[in-house]
Amino acid sequence: MNEFLWQNGERVDRITISVPTDRSRPGFWLGDGLFETMLLSDGEIFAKERHLRRFEEAKNKLGLEGKSLDFESGLNEARGWLEGECGQIRLTYLSSGDIVITARSHVIPSEPLKLVHYPYPKNERSVLAGVKTLSYGENGAALRYAKQEGSDDVVFTNTLGFITESALANLLLWDGAIWWTPTLQSGCLPGLTRELLLEFFGVKERDFLIDDLRGMKALALTSALRDVQPVSHFQGHSYSGFSEVGRLRREFQDWRAKNPHP
Numbered sequence: 478m479n480e481f482l483w484q485n486g487e488r489v490d491r492i493t494i495s496v497p498t499d500r501s502r503p504g505f506w507l508g509d510g511l512f513e514t515m516l517l518s519d520g521e522i523f524a525k526e527r528h529l530r531r532f533e534e535a536k537n538k539l540g541l542e543g544k545s546l547d548f549e550s551g552l553n554e555a556r557g558w559l560e561g562e563c564g565q566i567r568l569t570y571l572s573s574g575d576i577v578i579t580a581r582s583h584v585i586p587s588e589p590l591k592l593v594h595y596p597y598p599k600n601e602r603s604v605l606a607g608v609k610t611l612s613y614g615e616n617g618a619a620l621r622y623a624k625q626e627g628s629d630d631v632v633f634t635n636t637l638g639f640i641t642e643s644a645l646a647n648l649l650l651w652d653g654a655i656w657w658t659p660t661l662q663s664g665c666l667p668g669l670t671r672e673l674l675l676e677f678f679g680v681k682e683r684d685f686l687i688d689d690l691r692g693m694k695a696l697a698l699t700s701a702l703r704d705v706q707p708v709s710h711f712q713g714h715s716y717s718g719f720s721e722v723g724r725l726r727r728e729f730q731d732w733r734a735k736n737p738h739p
Contacts, residue, residue, distance in 0.1 A: 481558045481580035483551040484601025495724075497573045510611035511535050515632035516583070516701050517556060520736040524669050524700070525552075532568065533669065535608045541572055548576050553578035565702055569611065583702060587726075589709035589719070590698060592643065594687055595619045599641050601664030608667065613666045616644040630698065632687065632711065639663045643698055647671040649680065649705065651695035651704040651721050655678045670729075672700045673739060678729065694718040697725070704729055 482489050489712055492507045503557065513532045515524045536542075543646045548568060555566045555578055599615070619631045623644070630643040642648055642665040650657045658675070659665050662681045669724040674680040690696065695718025696708035705726040707719050 478580065480556050480560065481578070483554060483578040485576055486547065486550070488554065492577055495573050495575055499573075502572040502574070504571035505611075506577060508610075508612040508614070509573075510571035511539070511541070512569040512611060514565055514567045514607050514609075514701060516585075517559050517562070517566055517580070519734065519737070520556070520561050522552065522556060522566060523737055524673070524739055525584075526738065527669050527672065528568075530607075530670065530702075532570075535610075536570065538608060539572075539604065539610070541570070542582075546570060546576060548578060551576070551578040561647075562671050571611070586703050586706055589707045590711040591628040592628055592632050592696070592708055592711055592712075593623055593626045593628040595622060595633050598636045598638075599664050600635045601635040601637070601639075601641065603664070606664035607661060607666055613725055615677060619644040628710075632690070634687055635664050638686055640687055640690070641665040646698035646700040646703060647701050649674070649697040649725075650685065650693045651697075651718050652692070652719075653694045656725065657683055657685070659686070660684055661710060668699065669701050670704065674699065674705075674725075674729065677732065677739075678725065690714070695721050697722045704733070 482492060484492055497504050512527045515528050559580055562582045564580055566580045568578055571702060582587060601679050623629060623631045630645060635641050640659055641663040647658060647665060647668040655704045658671055658680055661667055690711050691714050696711060698706045705722060707722040
């Protein structure tokens with residue numbers, strides 16, 4: 478097997494989907510649930526406690542109270558299955574009560590990306606704003622739009638016209654002196670790498686309009702599985718600040734290796 482599967486307390490060969498009887502907890506059938514994707518590096522789940530704290534906050538925000546979630550044994554089994562490889566471990570919780578953990582090997586990407594503005598706004602006031610919900614249909618549609626436009630990912634804007642995030646990551650903007658990222662009030666996900674860059678690497682927050690992106694010296698995406706990945710183009714506009722993106726990426730990766738539990 479090239480993928481680790483664990484469900485409701487035991488290793489499995491395939492995931493089974495339960496049929497819910499409570500319409501307020503439809504689980505898989507309406508994409509009602511949460512997930513966290515974590516990086517395994519040097520045998521450690523990086524920033525695991527921060528991931529699980531965000532998971533609990535999202536669970537409470539969506540009103541997914543219920544039985545105590547027992548998944549530590551699954552995380553430990555997934556870590557052992559990867560045998561020290563760089564890997565990704567995903568924890569999924571469905572409102573139906575099912576808990577699923579998957580794991581696979583992972584290569585942290587470094588190639589530059591092309592982004593395009595997605596024409597449909599995100600609702601920064603939605604209860605799902607800033608939550609890693611299983612209902613990722615909007616993001617999937619955005620990625621298909623990006624592919625149709627010859628790009629790799631999108632830049633979302635909210636109903637006020639401010640940029641928020643990409644379909645899969647947070648945004649970083651370099652103005653020639655300071656690295657910036659959109660505020661959480663924009664509706665973006667409170668990403669763990671974003672949080673650490675703000676806390677330890679001098680990144681600042683502010684609101685940006687879509688036209689502001691053309692005035693930046695460099696643009697990058699950041700997430701748990703990509704660290705800091707450069708953007709080469711946005712809407713045909715090219716960026717030349719790859720050396721600054723590379724510097725931040727190297728500094729973060731060196732720091733991450735020394736601080737597995739920040």
